[in-house]
Amino acid sequence: MKMKTLVSAALLSIAVLPLAHAADMAGMQQGSGHGIAMQPAAEATPPAGVTASDCWIRLLPAGLPAGGYLTIRNGGARTVTLTGIHADAYGMAMLHQTTTDKQNRSTMAMVQGLDIAPGQQRRFSPGGYHIMLEKPAKTVKVGDVLPISLLFKGGQSLNVQCSVRPANATKP
Numbered sequence: 001m002k003m004k005t006l007v008s009a010a011l012l013s014i015a016v017l018p019l020a021h022a023a024d025m026a027g028m029q030q031g032s033g034h035g036i037a038m039q040p041a042a043e044a045t046p047p048a049g050v051t052a053s054d055c056w057i058r059l060l061p062a063g064l065p066a067g068g069y070l071t072i073r074n075g076g077a078r079t080v081t082l083t084g085i086h087a088d089a090y091g092m093a094m095l096h097q098t099t100t101d102k103q104n105r106s107t108m109a110m111v112q113g114l115d116i117a118p119g120q121q122r123r124f125s126p127g128g129y130h131i132m133l134e135k136p137a138k139t140v141k142v143g144d145v146l147p148i149s150l151l152f153k154g155g156q157s158l159n160v161q162c163s164v165r166p167a168n169a170t171k172p
């Protein structure tokens with residue numbers, strides 16, 4: 001257990017993993033020791049004016065990590081910072097960002113904190129910001145609706161229901 005913590009810390013410090021675009025989900029399976037894991041479920045006190053919508057999870061076969069996508073809108077008066085994710089159905093839930101360079105090479109990186117300014121909307125989608133979900137705690141099937149908690153700096157959190165979609169889905 002102690003060793004695993006050390007490995008996690010080492011991987012966090014690397015944080016950027018070059019990956020082929022098509023294999024972005026598959027490639028992460030190797031690195032399942034990294035990330036912000038097992039944050040306790042908090043009582044949901046959302047930051048003022050912040051809402052989340054259109055949450056969906058893309059289920060992949062063969063135990064590959066699932067991707068979570070949604071839109072977060074800040075209708076409040078101050079900037080909020082998304083710092084982590086908690087999902088009851090998964091032992092590990094991480095904030096990731098995929099970026100693609102001019103040569104069409106994709107890179108997936110850990111996101112330590114995502115600021116959302118007043119009036120701003122952040123859309124998570126395949127090929128961009130996503131929630132990486134690993135270590136399912138139960139069998140997850142297409143059609144399930146799973147709760148996810150968005151954890152914000154300062155200890156606030158927002159709960160959102162996410163529908164589970166098949167591997168070929170590209171939007172909610």
Ligand SMILES: [Cu+2]
Pocket residue numbers: 024025028096097108130131132
């Ligand atoms: Cu990822």
